[in-house]
Amino acid sequence: MRTSRKLTHYLMLVIAVAMMSLTALAADPGEVYPQAAQASDQKAGSLLVYTLYESDGANTVKKDSKVNITNTNDSNPIIVHFFFVAACCSVADFKTELTANQTYSFLASEIDPDTTGYIIAIAENYLGAPILFNYLIGDVFVRNNDTTTDAYQVNLAAIAFSALWTAGPTGSVDHRTINPETKQRLRGIELPAFGITDVSEVITFNGTNGYDRQGATLALSNIPSRAANDRTRLIVISPRGSLLTGLSTGIALFGLLFDDAEQSQSFQLGASNCQLNTILSNTAPRTVPRFESVIPSGRSGWMKIYTTGTVANSGAGILGSMISYNQQARIGFEGGHNLHHLTLTSGTGHNSLTVPIFPFTGN
Numbered sequence: 001m002r003t004s005r006k007l008t009h010y011l012m013l014v015i016a017v018a019m020m021s022l023t024a025l026a027a028d029p030g031e032v033y034p035q036a037a038q039a040s041d042q043k044a045g046s047l048l049v050y051t052l053y054e055s056d057g058a059n060t061v062k063k064d065s066k067v068n069i070t071n072t073n074d075s076n077p078i079i080v081h082f083f084f085v086a087a088c089c090s091v092a093d094f095k096t097e098l099t100a101n102q103t104y105s106f107l108a109s110e111i112d113p114d115t116t117g118y119i120i121a122i123a124e125n126y127l128g129a130p131i132l133f134n135y136l137i138g139d140v141f142v143r144n145n146d147t148t149t150d151a152y153q154v155n156l157a158a159i160a161f162s163a164l165w166t167a168g169p170t171g172s173v174d175h176r177t178i179n180p181e182t183k184q185r186l187r188g189i190e191l192p193a194f195g196i197t198d199v200s201e202v203i204t205f206n207g208t209n210g211y212d213r214q215g216a217t218l219a220l221s222n223i224p225s226r227a228a229n230d231r232t233r234l235i236v237i238s239p240r241g242s243l244l245t246g247l248s249t250g251i252a253l254f255g256l257l258f259d260d261a262e263q264s265q266s267f268q269l270g271a272s273n274c275q276l277n278t279i280l281s282n283t284a285p286r287t288v289p290r291f292e293s294v295i296p297s298g299r300s301g302w303m304k305i306y307t308t309g310t311v312a313n314s315g316a317g318i319l320g321s322m323i324s325y326n327q328q329a330r331i332g333f334e335g336g337h338n339l340h341h342l343t344l345t346s347g348t349g350h351n352s353l354t355v356p357i358f359p360f361t362g363n
Helices: 002-026
Strands: 047-054 063-071 078-086 091-098 103-107 116-124 136-147 150-157 159-161 200-204 215-224 230-237 251-258 264-271 275-279 300-307 319-326 335-338 340-344 352-356
Touching (some): 047 150, 047 230, 047 319, 063 091, 116 275, 215 230, 230 251, 264 275
Antiparallel strands (some): 047 116, 047 159, 063 103, 078 091, 230 275, 230 319
16 A cells, blocks of 8 residues: 555646656747847847848859748748849749748848849738738848958848737737637638738838837947958848839938047038948048058947938938958958847837738748
């Protein structure tokens, strides 16, 4: 009898441990990253922005980009609509379906060869409407060996924007593909009849009933001196306009360049197209005294920039990245990151995008 009781206790202990293990596997540890957190490359979202991609169809060793995206949802697949925005502002697109927990990767040279620009990836339902699905993460690895004096490799995380609505971006249309009660994926017949007559939808980066706000002031945290052949490449974009008829062109920036003694020089910088992609030098930005005098040999500096454009008179939202490398390839430190968001768009000054609506027809 005593042995039987011990065996019963042992079995109960084994069952308890097993149940605890199953509970631990049911969800990831820690608190869920708040959806209301602002756009960041450290969270998941419903819309991703890759600030740079480059490709050369004839010589992939010379120039190419590997784009990666992951659906972190444990049980639900998702349609992702990729928009490839060339620096000249022309737009190309394709869609794919990601199953639960799937990572999808592709080379820019195979999808969009001989192009430099940026990428927007939007979570959609099967009818093509943007939906709330804050589970996407991604990054892009860019390799550029264009010349021996301008070669770099960098991995840039995608900037994630959460969808912040409950019923729809305007509060009138249901864009969900998951039943809010059962948490199960809706069947095709259960999806809202949206996208059958509408050919487009305007999405807004307003931080309320749209997506997270974009940056209003960006910072380059550490700029090395050019005297030792170090170079800093600045990439700035302002996603706004129409992905059907053409994005808004022109990026006009005002900024301050600081040396390591806290002194600053103002400057103007800009691009006439959809992407500013420039190497910082004495002419870009043009400062008094010149860039190489502000950051001489053995010193460093930093910079903050914001737009002078008018989006409802409050300035356009901007995103960006910086890449640091040595002009003598593979010498010294090399790498890059997205620019810090010091302030966010406010008031009515929020970028918006017109997105095409059409059904997904399969990979």
